[in-house]
Amino acid sequence: MAEGRVSIREVGPRDGLQREAPLEPRQRLALIEALARCGFADMEVAAFVSARAVPAMAGAAEVVAGLPTGVGCAWWALVPNLTGADHALAAGIADVSVTVSASEGYSRRNVGMGVEESCAEAMAIIERVPRADVVISCSFGSPYEAAIDPGALASMVERFTGAGASVTLADTTGVASPRRLREVLALTGPQVGLHLHDTRGSALVNAYAALELGITRFDTSVGGLGGSPFSDDAGGNLATEDLVSLLDDLGRPTGIALDRLVDVDELLGDLLARPLPGRVAEAELAKRARGRPPA
Amino acid sequence: MAEGRVSIREVGPRDGLQREAPLEPRQRLALIEALARCGFADMEVAAFVSARAVPAMAGAAEVVAGLPTGVGCAWWALVPNLTGADHALAAGIADVSVTVSASEGYSRRNVGMGVEESCAEAMAIIERVPRADVVISCSFGSPYEAAIDPGALASMVERFTGAGASVTLADTTGVASPRRLREVLALTGPQVGLHLHDTRGSALVNAYAALELGITRFDTSVGGLGGSPFSDDAGGNLATEDLVSLLDDLGRPTGIALDRLVDVDELLGDLLARPLPGRVAEAELAKRARGRPPA
Numbered sequence: 001m002a003e004g005r006v007s008i009r010e011v012g013p014r015d016g017l018q019r020e021a022p023l024e025p026r027q028r029l030a031l032i033e034a035l036a037r038c039g040f041a042d043m044e045v046a047a048f049v050s051a052r053a054v055p056a057m058a059g060a061a062e063v064v065a066g067l068p069t070g071v072g073c074a075w076w077a078l079v080p081n082l083t084g085a086d087h088a089l090a091a092g093i094a095d096v097s098v099t100v101s102a103s104e105g106y107s108r109r110n111v112g113m114g115v116e117e118s119c120a121e122a123m124a125i126i127e128r129v130p131r132a133d134v135v136i137s138c139s140f141g142s143p144y145e146a147a148i149d150p151g152a153l154a155s156m157v158e159r160f161t162g163a164g165a166s167v168t169l170a171d172t173t174g175v176a177s178p179r180r181l182r183e184v185l186a187l188t189g190p191q192v193g194l195h196l197h198d199t200r201g202s203a204l205v206n207a208y209a210a211l212e213l214g215i216t217r218f219d220t221s222v223g224g225l226g227g228s229p230f231s232d233d234a235g236g237n238l239a240t241e242d243l244v245s246l247l248d249d250l251g252r253p254t255g256i257a258l259d260r261l262v263d264v265d266e267l268l269g270d271l272l273a274r275p276l277p278g279r280v281a282e283a284e285l286a287k288r289a290r291g292r293p294p295a
Numbered sequence: 296m297a298e299g300r301v302s303i304r305e306v307g308p309r310d311g312l313q314r315e316a317p318l319e320p321r322q323r324l325a326l327i328e329a330l331a332r333c334g335f336a337d338m339e340v341a342a343f344v345s346a347r348a349v350p351a352m353a354g355a356a357e358v359v360a361g362l363p364t365g366v367g368c369a370w371w372a373l374v375p376n377l378t379g380a381d382h383a384l385a386a387g388i389a390d391v392s393v394t395v396s397a398s399e400g401y402s403r404r405n406v407g408m409g410v411e412e413s414c415a416e417a418m419a420i421i422e423r424v425p426r427a428d429v430v431i432s433c434s435f436g437s438p439y440e441a442a443i444d445p446g447a448l449a450s451m452v453e454r455f456t457g458a459g460a461s462v463t464l465a466d467t468t469g470v471a472s473p474r475r476l477r478e479v480l481a482l483t484g485p486q487v488g489l490h491l492h493d494t495r496g497s498a499l500v501n502a503y504a505a506l507e508l509g510i511t512r513f514d515t516s517v518g519g520l521g522g523s524p525f526s527d528d529a530g531g532n533l534a535t536e537d538l539v540s541l542l543d544d545l546g547r548p549t550g551i552a553l554d555r556l557v558d559v560d561e562l563l564g565d566l567l568a569r570p571l572p573g574r575v576a577e578a579e580l581a582k583r584a585r586g587r588p589p590a
Contacts, residue, residue: 174578177544178503201537201574205500208473235578242496249472279496283469283530 005253007217008240009042009193010035012268013063014078015237016225018047018056020272025062027271032063034267035222036071038260044076044097044219048084054229064091076133080111081118085125094130098122098165101137102153105144106172109230110137119156123163132165135195135219137228140184141175154187167192168219171206172228174199174235178209190214198224198277199235204242211252218243222261223268224278239278241265262288300548302512303535304337304488305330307563308358309373310532311520313342313351315567320357322566327358329562330517331366333555339371339392339514343379349524359386371428375406376413380420389425393417393460396432397448400439401467404525405432414451418458427460430490430514432523435479436470449482462487463514466501467523469494469530473504485509493519493572494530499537506547513538517556518563519573534573536560557583 013032017023023031032045045067051058060077067075077088078097088096100118101107107115126132138144139153157167169184174197185192194210194217196203207218224239241261247254258280265281266288276282308327312318318326327340340362346353355372362370372383373392383391395413396402402410421427433439434448452462464479469492480487489505489512491498502513519534536556542549553575560576561583571577 177541179544179546198574200540200578201496201499201534202541204496205503205541208500208503239496245495246472246497246500249474251474279493283495 009219010040011044011219012222014044016221022056025059029066034264039255042074047078048087061091096129098134102148103138103142106138126163126165134160135168137170137172139169140171150184157188170195176206193217195219196238203238223276223281236277241280245280304514305335306339306514307517309339311516317351320354324361329559334550337369342373343382356386391424393429397443398433398437401433421458421460429455430463432465432467434464435466445479452483465490488512490514491533498533518571518576531572536575540575
């Protein structure tokens, strides 16, 4: 197993909430402030997308305007196209996640463009923004095609990194596996980030296999919330608590305090009024509940 | 990663059901018959324990009397003491799981004996039955002690294997981790089986780490059911489907058909009238539901 620091970008306020009943910007800011206290250096806080397509992400500029200052966290916003990038820049965002897809079918549903058109748009966004991370959805498989060609994926990665962006491979529908990760990462190299979903309960084992392959950058979502509004096959994100718990045990530093994440779980449970899918969150909240006198 | 066959003992009809509202022996036999069609070579089907302490396991002799014949599966029954072993033998069981614990506090709650007394009883059972597997609960940690000494655990393993039994290490409250597994298995060697619980969502990553360490024998429970009636901290077992899905992907033969397991999930969902915790079960049942015309 490799050693050293692992970077976690918290995507709960964006991916985590995008399929939930919409929360007001002030509620999302309360979540962001609570998360900032956990020690994240990177957080995805908004998406500049159509409010009609993704109602839960409406009010992105208001969220960005209300972000806490002086917490030493890079605030990321997701954009699907140049219009979104311009809105993000106008709102004051410097760190831009650009969503493209390795799947033609998913790309058309998600951003209304084919893969090549969307990648060309991403290249233009990379030129326009201070810092870009291109997130390639369906990197390990898609419900709309028989298979994703890892060679074509590696070419996409090379194209974006050649233009100065970082790249994150997303397992949008939770179909990755340790074997598949090994095949894909052999072609892309371990400099990519991973954005894993837990549809089949394999997100954590995939993260572990990826750590063994040298990956040091992950997107996770507090409480294991999240999932694509554009696929029935999408489950929640890899839960931040589950990954931090594993990394703590392995002695890999993250800078993130697990007990504070559980504080956020309590807040989030109240905001959403439903149990969280994250397993460490569930176990730790149950422990806290048992430790309290009966109400 | 090692190669070759992995043995899975299905414990759903025993551990999986022991905390559920009791099912009749005929319902448990329907489950066992459906599981036998999946290809298991080992299945734990009953526990000869106090019906007062574990009402869901009442009627063990009736279950054993009704077991299907000619399916090539070894039928295991769990026993906590010599009385249970005698009842199991009288019912016709040849393959006996003996439950002991590495935790003094858990041992007293689970079998009403301290660790040493329970281990002496296990040694007597090993002499009396045709084949014994000693399952050591709380092998990786316990809610009742600060820590479990891996050296003492390794001595227990040596004692039982020296007497001719196989040994399975159980993570009763789901506190194992890849690091902890490495520490413990370095002392016990990889000939032990593992019985993992998923309290914190780490059962599958622990299984993967164990496979890398050479473990080839696992207890799992269909649908991820199960958990100890004697600890609030206990979550369900590692789901059979989740492990088989991982092993299929890794190319490790198990002899078990995943699609038939999903048939069992449908039956089990009907019997228990609640969603199953297993993640592959949930994803596959959702896929089947979407593939059907609306009711």
